[in-house]
Amino acid sequence: MSREPMRILCLAVGLLLTAACGEGESLSVSAPPLRLAPGRETRLTVQVQRAGITGDFFLRVSGLPDFVEARTSRVLDTKDTALILFRVVDTVPAGTQVTARIEVFNAAGQRAATDVPVAFDVSGGAVDPSFGVGGSRSLPTPDNLGVCGAATTPDGQLVLARAYPSGYEVSWLDEAGTLLHTTPVPEGRSYATAGEARCGLAVASDGAIWLSGTFATDDFQLGLLVTRLLPDGSRDPGFGRGGILRIDPVSSMGSAFLGPGDLFVLPDGRALVSGLGQRKSSLLRLLPDGTRDGAFGEDGWVFITTEGAAPRLFPLPDGRFLTLVQVLRPQPDSPSSMGRYPAVLRFLPDGRRDPSYGAGDLNPGLEREGGTVAGAMLEPDGALMLSLRHRGELLRLTPAGSLDRAWGTGGYRKLLPLPGMITQPPLDVLVRLEDGRIASADWGSAGKVRVAFVFTLQPDGTVTPTSREGARNAAFTARPSLPLGTDPNYRLERPRWLFPLPGNRGLLVSDLLEDRRDKEGRWPVVTDVHLARFFL
Structure with missing residues (x-):
């Protein structure tokens, strides 16, 4: 060749x-x-x-x-x-x-x-670089009380409500994290501690935004404020007076009004709003124009004897809804002493209690927890999963309200401290991902560092992989933070909401808190709202 x-x-x-x-x-x-x-x-x-x-x-x-x-x-x-x-x-x-x-x-x-x-590899907490800058973005909100409500719209936008002593702000962001517009609601007043502000926020089927908060009455008491905003951020002129509804619930409740709870909107446009009073909580259903729904309870009102926390609401497809509250009950080991216990109630569409649910005011499985539920998640079949603060446990209630003894160990799943964490996380946030796993976010101490974290559990509540190092790498995502004591105004990121997204992703909404110190003392201030999108 x-x-x-x-x-x-x-x-x-x-x-x-x-x-x-x-x-x-x-x-x-x-x-x-x-x-x-x-x-x-x-x-x-x-x-x-x-x-x-x-x-x-x-x-x-x-x-x-x-x-x-x-x-x-x-x-x-x-x-x-x-x-x-x-x-x-x-x-x-x-x-x-x-x-x-x-x-x-x-x-x-x-x-x-x-x-x-x-x-x-799009698992294990990797950030989604298509969101914000490198997977995250911050909204500067100087000297405010933090995010009090968050929701997503059917077209993928994120809606945030932020609380200030002088009112509220509602902001819209697109899927990439770009701020679209912001609407102030100066009629409101919020007196919450920074990082613990709460308001009701929900998106109606027509894209309108419902917000419930508080306002100051003429006699310096708190009243219930509800506003309805159109998708472009303007106020709905057909709602209340110029898009604002002010309600003084004291005469109806018979006690002082302390603050808002949850809010959800029914497919027909009506909204259910919960609120907290002194040893009494309220449920109020409103028509789309802001008038009270006379077909619900008594002139639109239902009242529950509760203690210490506004009701959380979970709508069911058939028009019924679950309510998570706190009640006073005798302590099992000391019947003469009263303690606060969680209770889950189910209501019929007209506001009457559903007697077929649970066992009275105290559900089986909740009697062992004398405190508050940290996180709660409604399952597609109507079951309710709860995380118990201080115990590091998950429990699952069946759609009928009894302890689901086929899940976990007799209905419970004990969570050991995450790798590197000093104590069990309280699991303030629980969501279900597309593949059935459970995602959670919270904050705590990892050695001498205060961190926020996102992690995932298997559908049965177990952490995988089981090895300590494997769990750290695959189920634990720490956000940047400063060691305790290195900065007199060190910042702490506190997760408030976690939204499940297609592709087993999660959108985390957190408050960035800063400790302000001077010779007169120390107090927390929220300086930014931090958003991060992860592959989970």
């Missing part, structure tokens, strides 16, 4: 492809398989084998999707390796796998190439 005396065709095998080279010269390139994760920079070392060839070579990468960036370096004359830096800059479609071609070449036209399989 004839050939040119100074040029041959060098054939490569395996991953090594062809290179045009002279007699006695050879060139090949190889690299291991690549695995990329959103929000993380990944380094790939490329091996270049050459014989009889001098001078610098260049790298080129092709075959990557638009959501992956690659930065290449030169292969120096004295080196046999080079680095390529990869970064995922946008959302990764589920199941994506590609093959990248890595090519080395020089000015003389000598070249070699190899194909590298690329897989994507």
